[in-house]
Amino acid sequence: MLAVAILAAGKGTRxxxxxxxxxxxxxxxxxxxxxxxxxxxxxxxxxxxxIGYEGDKIENAINHLPEVEFVEQKEQLGTGHAxxxxxxYLEDFTGDLIVLNGDVPLLRPETIEELVKTHQKHNNxxxxxxxxLPKPKGYGRVFCDANNLVTQIVEDRDCNDAQKQNHRINAGVYCFHWQSLKEALPKLTTNNDQQxxxxxxxxxxxxxxxxxxxxxxxxISGINDRCQLAVAYDILQARVKEAWMKAGVTMIDPDSITIDETVQLGMDVTIEPQTHLRGNTVIGAGCKIGPGCLIDNSIIEDNSTVLYSVISDSKVSTNTKIGPYAHLRGGVELGENCRVGNFVEIKKSSIGNKTNIAHLSYIGDATLGNQVNIGAGTITANYDGVNKHPTIIGDRTKTGSNSVFVAPVTIGKDVTVGAGSVITHDVPNDSLAIARGKQRVIEGWKKS
Incomplete structure (x- = not known):
């Protein structure tokens, strides 16, 4: 049997x-x-x-992990006390115990696996x-014989000058035979600098x-301050990006790109500078993303292009072009071969195949059919001050520039909407809808 103990009781004042x-x-x-x-x-x-300091916050933050048990350390009197x-909790446990710090986030699973194998192979x-470490200051030094058997561990603050010349440091990650450790714990003392x-x-x-x-x-890099946190992020990002580039992803200026390890990328994806991929995002094969994009918890299917745009919690189907300066959010589902252009915002809407929303429009709480053409400056006025309402626009409908649809409203198939119209009532299929004041021209007029 195997148990894991994570030390997470400290304050982390730095x-x-x-x-x-x-x-x-x-x-x-x-x-x-x-x-x-x-x-x-x-x-x-x-x-x-x-847990110890602010233990309730830690428990609330990770109690979604079903395998975790919480142990309170009311006083923080050192790692041995923890x-x-x-x-x-382990009174009847007879297996091995892994111990590691909760602020050492870069350990590879393969390293922990090798630790356990070595421990069990040698019956340690x-x-x-x-x-x-080239600069081991601050770390406890480990002294070993020729067979890597440990003879002594001395904390950095307790090292004499000769001991500080040893650069082998203790990573604070252990595998113990629990019953042997349990017998040794009562023998620990506080005869050290920190008591x-x-x-x-x-x-x-x-x-x-x-x-x-x-x-x-x-x-084994630990995190004690924000500077070390930033360094750890750089290390994590280097690992993630190296793995994806080896898997067939092109990155232009990788140093300016960030990718969560939860992201999935297809073959022949190109990621341009200043692009950031977050959460459970999936980018399909052959896509070109960026420059200047933020994509979070979204799916971009094969051979699509996203330029200088923000997409969150949405799905973009194949062969679609987005941007520059578009914003998709809140559950957008965009069909195949669509075009979403400059300064377009789409929220919580379903857009059919081959539909174009080329520029300067807001589409919210709407359902658009296939081959719809949305003219520049088209707005779905979905909010009445209390509730959101839907707009439905049928296949092959074309809206003129600066059209406004006051929801709830349904526009049929093959409808043409005149530019500058404010549509407040449903429009049937195969219609021309014009809703604007009649133009008046007063000749010879000038301001008095």
């Missing part, structure tokens, strides 16, 4: 925030969510999150991740304890 440190977002997920997900590959039987809180009492119970001291009471070096030390 974040200068009312939000607990482990709840700060890194891309689309919080730090603590990423720590939990790094252990998914090893399929733990139990996942326990140790693990002591697990004893009542404890196995810990280590890394060789806390350090979990690292258990190596003095466990045997064997082995170190496992991580080749890429960026994986």
């Amino acid at each position: 974040m200068k925030s009312k939000l607990p440190k482990v709840l700060h977002p890194l891309g689309s997920k919080s730090l603590v969510e990423r720590a939990i997900e790094s252990c998914n590959t090893v399929k733990p039987d139990r996942t326990l999150v140790i 693990i002591m809180q697990l004893v009542p 009492s404890a196995t810990l991740l280590t890394a060789h 806390e119970y350090y979990l690292t001291e258990v190596v003095d009471f466990l045997n064997p304890v082995m170190a496992l070096d991580v080749p890429d030390h960026s994986e």
Whole structure:
């Protein structure tokens, strides 16, 4: 059996925030969510999150994860003290326990898997991740023999000058034989600079304890302030973009592009500079996105183009062109071979195939058929000050420039609407609708 314990009780004062440190977002997920997900590959039987400061906020934020149990650490007296809180919860547990910090979000699942395999292969009492840092200041140093068996761990603040020359650091990620660890916990002391119970001291009471070096030390980077959070985001983005480029996606100026790891991209997609893809977005094969786009929780199907536009919670079908400066939001469903042009906003509407909304229009709470042509400046006036109302426009209808449809209203198929019309009543199929004041010309008039 295997359990995971996530340390998430600290204040994180250097974040200068009312939000607990482990709840700060890194891309689309919080730090603590990423720590939990790094252990998914090893399929733990139990996942326990140790909370303290603002623990209710942490619990509320991640209680949607069904596998998580919460353990309260009322006083924050060190990492060893945090693990002591697990004893009542794991009283009869006989397997191994992974321990990691909730502010270490870049661990690869493969690394955790290798940690567990190494631990079980050698029948270790404890196995810990280590890394060789060029600048190890601030990290506890790990001292090993020729077989990578740990002889001593010394916290940075407790190191003497000679010990500080050792660049192998403790990543704060462990795999323990739980029953051995439980027997060692009462032996921990507070004989250190911080007068806390350090979990690292258990190596003095466990045997064997082995170190496992991580080749890429960026994986074990912890987050203590906003600067480190930004660096971690850069590392995460580099991983995501490298993987997609190797999978057949072209990125023009990758440094200016951001892509959540929840995004899916098809082959031969081109992403132009200053484009940002968020949430559960799916971009189909052959699409060209950007420059200057934000697409969030949306589907863009094959061979579509989006230029300088914002799309959220919407679906765009194949061979459609959007932008520049269009905004689709709130559940738009756009058909195939459509054109949505300059300064067009569409909200919560269904648009049929081969329909054009070329420029300067607002379409809200509307259903448009196939091959509709929306003239420049067309507005669906969907809000009466209290409620939203629908507009329905049938196939092949054409609206003149500066038309206004005062909802609720239904326009039939093959209708032509004269420019400048304000339509307040339903229009039947095969009609010409004109609703505007008669033009008057007064010759010889001038302002007195």
